[in-house]
Amino acid sequence: MRAVAAGLYHPWAALHMPGVGRALLSLLTGTGVGTKFFYKSYITIFVLYRMNTTSSPSVSNNLQAEINKASVYIYPITISLTIISNLINIYVLYRPKFRSCSITHYFLAFAFTCLLYTCEVPVMMFLRLRFGYVVTSTPIGCRLQTFVIYVLPLFISLMLVFASADRFFASALSARIRNLSRVRIAQQIIITVALLTAIYAFPHALLYDLNLKTNQCVAYSYTIANIYLSSRIVLSYILIPIAMTVFGCLLVRNIQRQTHRTAPHAMNTQQEIRMRRVENQLVRMIVLQVSVYLVFSIPAGVGYTIITFVPSMNTPFMAQVRVILSLWQQTIYFLPLLLYIFSSKTYRQEFLKTFSLNNYR
Numbered sequence: 001m002r003a004v005a006a007g008l009y010h011p012w013a014a015l016h017m018p019g020v021g022r023a024l025l026s027l028l029t030g031t032g033v034g035t036k037f038f039y040k041s042y043i044t045i046f047v048l049y050r051m052n053t054t055s056s057p058s059v060s061n062n063l064q065a066e067i068n069k070a071s072v073y074i075y076p077i078t079i080s081l082t083i084i085s086n087l088i089n090i091y092v093l094y095r096p097k098f099r100s101c102s103i104t105h106y107f108l109a110f111a112f113t114c115l116l117y118t119c120e121v122p123v124m125m126f127l128r129l130r131f132g133y134v135v136t137s138t139p140i141g142c143r144l145q146t147f148v149i150y151v152l153p154l155f156i157s158l159m160l161v162f163a164s165a166d167r168f169f170a171s172a173l174s175a176r177i178r179n180l181s182r183v184r185i186a187q188q189i190i191i192t193v194a195l196l197t198a199i200y201a202f203p204h205a206l207l208y209d210l211n212l213k214t215n216q217c218v219a220y221s222y223t224i225a226n227i228y229l230s231s232r233i234v235l236s237y238i239l240i241p242i243a244m245t246v247f248g249c250l251l252v253r254n255i256q257r258q259t260h261r262t263a264p265h266a267m268n269t270q271q272e273i274r275m276r277r278v279e280n281q282l283v284r285m286i287v288l289q290v291s292v293y294l295v296f297s298i299p300a301g302v303g304y305t306i307i308t309f310v311p312s313m314n315t316p317f318m319a320q321v322r323v324i325l326s327l328w329q330q331t332i333y334f335l336p337l338l339l340y341i342f343s344s345k346t347y348r349q350e351f352l353k354t355f356s357l358n359n360y361r
Contacts, residue, residue: 097346155194158240173257292332
């Protein structure tokens with residue numbers, strides 16, 4: 001098995017872009033539109049692939065030229081949006097109203113890692129398209145880039161898993177479980193997960209090397225390499241989405257139980273009322289963010305798995321498709337700002353204060 005480094009940009013989320021909103025709606029409402037969306041996406045990919053196998057090389061070259069030309073303008077926009085939005089998220093979430101909640105620290109780790117990822121991967125893609133600089137064209141660059149491409153998205157997804165788990169702990173009826181939702185514990189988990197993620201991803205840098213004949217960064221085809229890459233796919237695209245879904249369902253169940261059990265007089269101070277309001281808004285923020293993440297990550301996981309284990313799919317045409325979808329996938333890293341604004345009144349207020357617009361609320 002040989003996996004080209006370009007394939008590590010796993011952006012299979014949106015060949016059928018008009019259906020993204022309907023897919024998200026299906027996740028939130030339980031309709032079957034999301035399934036149709038994913039099915040149509042895979043059919044579209046297959047049809048385009050079959051059309052490309054019968055097209056002339058000149059058509060493929062023209063398509064690649066147009067994609068590269070558009071990417072030169074799109075990448076700076078997505079990079080700028082991601083950097084600005086995550087800097088705003090870090091500034092707003094670090095305010096006292098949010099900082100006292102344990103889940104906020106997972107959001108902060110998520111935003112900070114998105115900044116690191118954007119400054120590394122999309123910037124390198126832009127330099128390759130605009131100036132012809134390929135960081136993976138050297139042995140060190142090949143190993144380092146493949147390590148970064150995997151470790152940062154893995155850590156980002158794990159932060160969403162633990163953020164969902166944190167809200168589940170905070171909403172539990174058992175006091176012992178609720179004690180797990182504390183700022184101190186969240187900080188310890190973030191540091192521990194960062195170290196374990198780096199250790200787990202380190203072999204990834206050893207399994208890839210530069211093929212001097214093709215000038216491509218490829219993975220060794222040893223059995224141990226195949227086992228490790230398979231475990232990576234299972235972790236990133238099966239276990240993590242399942243964990244997000246399970247904790248999300250448990251969180252909704254706990255909230256429903258609290259709604260039936262909590263009496264109106266249970267909150268007897270204004271401070272408790274405000275704190276409960278912020279907690280509820282944080283729940284909406286994480287549920288919405290996880291839903292959007294799953295919509296984009298599940299098709300990406302399926303696509304990356306196919307490319308990894310089916311070498312015949314690793315064609316120049318599919319490389320062009322990955323460039324298109326990588327541009328679309330970048331929205332995951334700046335979209336949380338909009339999700340937070342629309343789902344949390346407290347966040348909106350703090351956001352407006354940041355720009356001194358609170359008088360216009």
